[in-house]
Amino acid sequence: MGNLVYDSSVPQTWLPEVCRLDTFPHxxxxxxxxxxxxxxxxxxxxxxxxxxxxxxxxxxxxxAKEAVRLVLEKNLDVRLSPDQIExxxxxxxxxxVEYGQQAGHLLKPVLSIAHSQGTAVALAVLDPGxxxxxDLESLAHRREDFETVAFSPDERGLLAALPAxxxxxxxLRMWCAKxxxxxxxxxxxxxxLLAFHIARVDLSTGAVEIELRASxxxxxxxxxxxxxxxxxxxxxxxxxxxxxxxxxxxxxxxSRQEILDYLLQKMGELTQDWDYPDPVGxxxxxxxxxxxxxxxxxxxxxxIQEHYQTPMPFxxxxxxxxQQQRDLSINELADFVNTHLRPSSGEASRRVx
Amino acid sequence: MPYxxxxxxxxxxxxxxxxxxxxxxxxxxRDTHLNDLGAESLDLIEITMxxxxxxxxxxxxxxxLETAVEVFGPGILENQGYLTEEGKRxxxxxxxxxxxxxxxxxxxxxxxxxYFLKVGTWVRMIQDLAKYTPAECESCGxxxxxxxxxxxxxxxxxxxITLRSGEELNREWxxxxxxxxxxxxxxxxxxxxxxx
Numbered sequence: 001m002g003n004l005v006y007d008s009s010v011p012q013t014w015l016p017e018v019c020r021l022d023t024f025p026h027x028x029x030x031x032x033x034x035x036x037x038x039x040x041x042x043x044x045x046x047x048x049x050x051x052x053x054x055x056x057x058x059x060x061x062x063x064a065k066e067a068v069r070l071v072l073e074k075n076l077d078v079r080l081s082p083d084q085i086e087x088x089x090x091x092x093x094x095x096x097v098e099y100g101q102q103a104g105h106l107l108k109p110v111l112s113i114a115h116s117q118g119t120a121v122a123l124a125v126l127d128p129g130x131x132x133x134x135d136l137e138s139l140a141h142r143r144e145d146f147e148t149v150a151f152s153p154d155e156r157g158l159l160a161a162l163p164a165x166x167x168x169x170x171x172l173r174m175w176c177a178k179x180x181x182x183x184x185x186x187x188x189x190x191x192x193l194l195a196f197h198i199a200r201v202d203l204s205t206g207a208v209e210i211e212l213r214a215s216x217x218x219x220x221x222x223x224x225x226x227x228x229x230x231x232x233x234x235x236x237x238x239x240x241x242x243x244x245x246x247x248x249x250x251x252x253x254x255s256r257q258e259i260l261d262y263l264l265q266k267m268g269e270l271t272q273d274w275d276y277p278d279p280v281g282x283x284x285x286x287x288x289x290x291x292x293x294x295x296x297x298x299x300x301x302x303x304i305q306e307h308y309q310t311p312m313p314f315x316x317x318x319x320x321x322x323q324q325q326r327d328l329s330i331n332e333l334a335d336f337v338n339t340h341l342r343p344s345s346g347e348a349s350r351r352v353x
Numbered sequence: 354m355p356y357x358x359x360x361x362x363x364x365x366x367x368x369x370x371x372x373x374x375x376x377x378x379x380x381x382x383r384d385t386h387l388n389d390l391g392a393e394s395l396d397l398i399e400i401t402m403x404x405x406x407x408x409x410x411x412x413x414x415x416x417x418l419e420t421a422v423e424v425f426g427p428g429i430l431e432n433q434g435y436l437t438e439e440g441k442r443x444x445x446x447x448x449x450x451x452x453x454x455x456x457x458x459x460x461x462x463x464x465x466x467x468y469f470l471k472v473g474t475w476v477r478m479i480q481d482l483a484k485y486t487p488a489e490c491e492s493c494g495x496x497x498x499x500x501x502x503x504x505x506x507x508x509x510x511x512x513x514i515t516l517r518s519g520e521e522l523n524r525e526w527x528x529x530x531x532x533x534x535x536x537x538x539x540x541x542x543x544x545x546x547x548x549x
Binding site: 047048049050052053056089090091092093115116137142143145146148149150175179189190191192193194215218 | 376380386388389390391393394395398399401402414415416419422423427433434435461462463466
């Protein structure tokens with residue numbers, strides 16, 4: 001299993017795995033015996049809490065173990081049983097994955113867990129450098145005026161501009177988005193609710209954009225001026241949110257202009273000693289204009305994937321332009337990168353029976 | 354709010370919690386944790402709002418440790434999720450009622466979050482904050498009643514006051530502590546050596 005150790009120079013696929021559970025497949029005590037490690041079992045037994053809380057804790061652990069199990073199986077073809085995966089919490093209370101001795105050196109996914117009203121969800125991503133957050137809230141029984149505490153006047157302005165029948169659902173989506181970012185940064189909403197400022201919402205995609213302010217920025221200064229995109233979803237009476245932030249550039253969603261600037265700069269580096277009559281610009285063609293050989297294209301594609309820490313289907317792109325016997329401009333390349341940078345965490349959701 | 358004893362505050366707060374979580378009030382004791390009662394994040398918001406309107410107070414939206422870390426700067430009270438000696442000193446001063454043994458050895462931030470979710474901690478916080486809410490009008494002595502948005506209004510002469518926010522009071526407390534307890538010894542090389 002030596003090849004499973006994390007190697008940052010190899011682009012990972014990082015397919016996120018979301019697991020959602022709303023029923024116990026067995027009686028809770030039976031399930032606890034089946035899936036928990038001895039340390040987790042001791043915690044479960046000692047837990048002095050109401051039944052709702054104990055059951056949600058157990059369901060949350062199960063969802064987390066399933067998400068970890070599936071992400072390992074799909075990405076690394078490794079099969080672990082739930083009791084070989086231990087969920088511990090760091091000093092701030094964030095869940096983390098530990099393995100038993102047999103799998104000690106295996107790559108560890110990052111993880112987030114949420115539960116609400118008898119349903120638990122967990123998100124696992126196989127990128128040890130990523131930060132992830134998931135949240136789940138029930139639409140039922142909300143005090144109408146919770147918005148006055150949870151949101152700033154600007155944020156309430158965003159809500160007020162929405163169609164009346166969408167307002168309560170989107171208030172909850174906005175709340176979930178704050179929670180997901182708080183969890184991903186590792187400190188929850190301890191920096192205060194208004195430190196997670198909602199800049200924009202997109203009704204068509206469910207995206208909520210958050211900018212950090214005040215003490216949330218002190219916790220993560222590298223995120224100053226960045227827009228963090230959280231995906232929110234509504235499913236029956238629940239609203240959920242997922243946020244995945246790769247420490248590379250992927251989750252910070254560079255604008256198309258930033259991508260183009262990067263490509264032009266990279267092209268400049270690659271073709272430094274080459275002699276061109278015209279300056280390299282967005283419309284320059286890679287092969288006929290800049291004299292690229294296929295190996296140069298591979299070097300460029302690898303550099304782009306490493307820079308954005310995101311695998312992209314360059315092989316297909318190159319095959320396609322080869323078939324069509326056409327060239328590729330830097331502008332087209334920027335469009336291609338722009339299309340493949342957006343994380344699509346929502347699609348990976350699946351239900352485990 | 355007229356003066357309320359600790360047990361009056363406890364009873365009233367228990368009712369708020371029980372109603373919000375739809376549980377029997379008898380499940381609630383001073384050392385019960387709100388999350389063990391099944392409270393989710395939005396339940397805590399509801400409990401906060403109900404508490405504020407019933408006690409006429411303005412609760413802080415972050416813990417005293419978080420406010421203190423903002424004032425002290427990173428790494429002084431808490432480092433990598435664990436309290437420093439300075440952080441323990443600060444919290445013991447702030448919470449003299451807490452068991453000193455709770456601060457022995459390694460204390461993680463998550464352990465403190467547990468403490469901040471205790472019913473007894475909320476009751477003490479409510480009692481402390483209620484002291485800043487006048488029962489009578491300063492100018493005419495008439496009874497004060499709740500008004501819009503953390504304001505109180507005299508029912509007799511109509512004078513309005515704004516409630517002190519818990520956040521602001523916490524920050525003042527932390528700044529005073531910082532000037533009195535931390536800055537003098539942080540500035541002196543002798544005590545820095547002693548602390549090491």
